[in-house]
Amino acid sequence: MLLSKLAKAAEKYVIEISGDCKIGQITQDSRDRTQEGLFFCISGAHFDAHRFAEDAIRNGAVALVVTRKLANFAVPQVLVSNDRAAMALMAAEFYGQPAKKLRIIGITGTKGKTTTTYFVKSILEAAGVKAGLIGTTGIMIGNQWLEGHLTTPDPIELHSILKKMVDAGVQVVCMEASAHAISMRRVEGVRFEVGCFTNLSQDHLDYFETMDKYFLAKQTFFTSGLVQNAAINADSEAGLQLIKELNIPFTKFGISENADVFARDIEITEEGVHFSLCLWDAESFPVQLKLMGMFNVYNALSAASICLMIGIVPQDIVQGLEQLHTVPGRAEVLDTNTPYKVLIDYSHSPDAMENILNSVRDFVHGKVIVVFGCGGDRDKVKRPLMGEIAGKLADYSILTSDNPRMEDPYLILSAIEKGIKTTQGVYEVIENRKDAIAKALSIAKSGDIVILAGKGDETYQEIKGVKRNFNEKQIVKELLK
Numbered sequence: 303m304l305l306s307k308l309a310k311a312a313e314k315y316v317i318e319i320s321g322d323c324k325i326g327q328i329t330q331d332s333r334d335r336t337q338e339g340l341f342f343c344i345s346g347a348h349f350d351a352h353r354f355a356e357d358a359i360r361n362g363a364v365a366l367v368v369t370r371k372l373a374n375f376a377v378p379q380v381l382v383s384n385d386r387a388a389m390a391l392m393a394a395e396f397y398g399q400p401a402k403k404l405r406i407i408g409i410t411g412t413k414g415k416t417t418t419t420y421f422v423k424s425i426l427e428a429a430g431v432k433a434g435l436i437g438t439t440g441i442m443i444g445n446q447w448l449e450g451h452l453t454t455p456d457p458i459e460l461h462s463i464l465k466k467m468v469d470a471g472v473q474v475v476c477m478e479a480s481a482h483a484i485s486m487r488r489v490e491g492v493r494f495e496v497g498c499f500t501n502l503s504q505d506h507l508d509y510f511e512t513m514d515k516y517f518l519a520k521q522t523f524f525t526s527g528l529v530q531n532a533a534i535n536a537d538s539e540a541g542l543q544l545i546k547e548l549n550i551p552f553t554k555f556g557i558s559e560n561a562d563v564f565a566r567d568i569e570i571t572e573e574g575v576h577f578s579l580c581l582w583d584a585e586s587f588p589v590q591l592k593l594m595g596m597f598n599v600y601n602a603l604s605a606a607s608i609c610l611m612i613g614i615v616p617q618d619i620v621q622g623l624e625q626l627h628t629v630p631g632r633a634e635v636l637d638t639n640t641p642y643k644v645l646i647d648y649s650h651s652p653d654a655m656e657n658i659l660n661s662v663r664d665f666v667h668g669k670v671i672v673v674f675g676c677g678g679d680r681d682k683v684k685r686p687l688m689g690e691i692a693g694k695l696a697d698y699s700i701l702t703s704d705n706p707r708m709e710d711p712y713l714i715l716s717a718i719e720k721g722i723k724t725t726q727g728v729y730e731v732i733e734n735r736k737d738a739i740a741k742a743l744s745i746a747k748s749g750d751i752v753i754l755a756g757k758g759d760e761t762y763q764e765i766k767g768v769k770r771n772f773n774e775k776q777i778v779k780e781l782l783k
Contacts, residue, residue, distance in 0.1 A: 631758025692726025
């Protein structure tokens with residue numbers, strides 16, 4: 303494909319193009335060895351890829367996309383005003399505009415994105431629709447699973463995935479749209495038939511700085527022309543605020559507020575949740591979820607709202623909701639054959655921690671033991687908040703490392719301790735996460751629930767810039783041998 307054709311796809315961001323050539327591969331990693339490669343010189347918060355243009359050319363790049371012209375390079379350059387947006391549009395063109403051949407659903411919000419995508423995929427399959435999924439747990443093309451690297455992949459990876467889905471006969475794709483991805487223009491040019499807003503609570507303030515800026519990123523998803531129809535959580539203050547800004551059709555879902563799609567007669571047990579799915583006060587259908595917790599009622603309602611908007615009948619929606627047995631790392635009960643339950647959950651924000659602890663409180667027969675930490679190089683404000691929540695809601699807390707990254711793990715633990723010390727909560731600190739898990743399992747008794755919070759289905763622990771193998775499911779299995 304010619305460079306000029308790719309540039310035309312991003313023409314609203316192109317300032318100047320010097321020269322033309324054939325492009326056989328595209329990349330934003332200067333270390334990639336390419337043939338007829340196009341290298342995107344992305345300027346980030348920590349690195350400016352213009353510095354690595356020479357490396358990219360040495361590795362096969364024959365053209366560059368830049369935000370400032372680079373002297374002394376005898377290759378064509380496309381000068382653009384917005385590198386990330388241009389990359390998204392050019393990547394879509396390079397892979398043959400796969401998004402235009404699919405019906406795409408995007409889900410944004412602080413919590414519930416992953417589980418909602420799984421519910422939607424299950425409903426679509428119950429309706430006989432071949433579905434794809436893109437999110438934190440990876441990529442699913444029908445029943446094929448592929449490893450993912452980001453909640454919402456960068457544009458080059460995203461459009462290569464969408465092309466694979468088109469080639470595999472996928473009809474509908476349900477994907478998570480993170481606030482980072484929206485802010486970084488990763489989904490520029492993708493048209494979402496339905497966008498869903500699940501909720502908003504404190505997270506990612508290391509990047510967005512304030513809750514207002516965080517919310518604005520979510521709002522932009524719905525107000526910038528990317529989304530054609532919206533499903534909005536009407537029980538969320540942020541959801542109600544968002545509705546005021548919408549100029550597209552929308553459906554409201556919820557429990558406590560006046561909603562179009564809502565749940566009544568909710569019964570929560572350790573086996574799951576039973577409720578009546580009510581549609582516009584006209585019809586209701588009994589639903590028996592295999593997943594636990596009130597938060598999964600909201601996830602089910604969001605998925606039901608989405609699927610109603612794309613024409614799925616209620617009977618298929620109920621079947622799809624009921625046939626989903628588990629979501630990796632989301633309130634996932636492990637098969638331990640012990641008198642106590644062990645549950646892993648991705649809860650790594652204050653609100654998510656509160657949700658999972660309150661949920662198990664609804665049915666636990668013994669004590670709630672929680673093992674958790676907070677990620678390094680991320681929002682520091684939430685650390686004492688999570689400690690305070692654990693101290694109030696858990697019977698015993700073990701503070702440990704999550705992904706400390708480049709930070710001193712003991713400084714992170716000290717910040718969490720400041721919050722838990724304001725409560726009467728009983729706790730101890732064990733920095734080594736495997737040892738912390740071992741301690742939790744050793745003190746658990748019949749009827750107790752052990753929650754391993756924060757990492758979900760992650761299979762690594764990041765320490766000093768190195769990702770080390772760390773699979774909590776395997777560790778629990780080993781410790782219980």
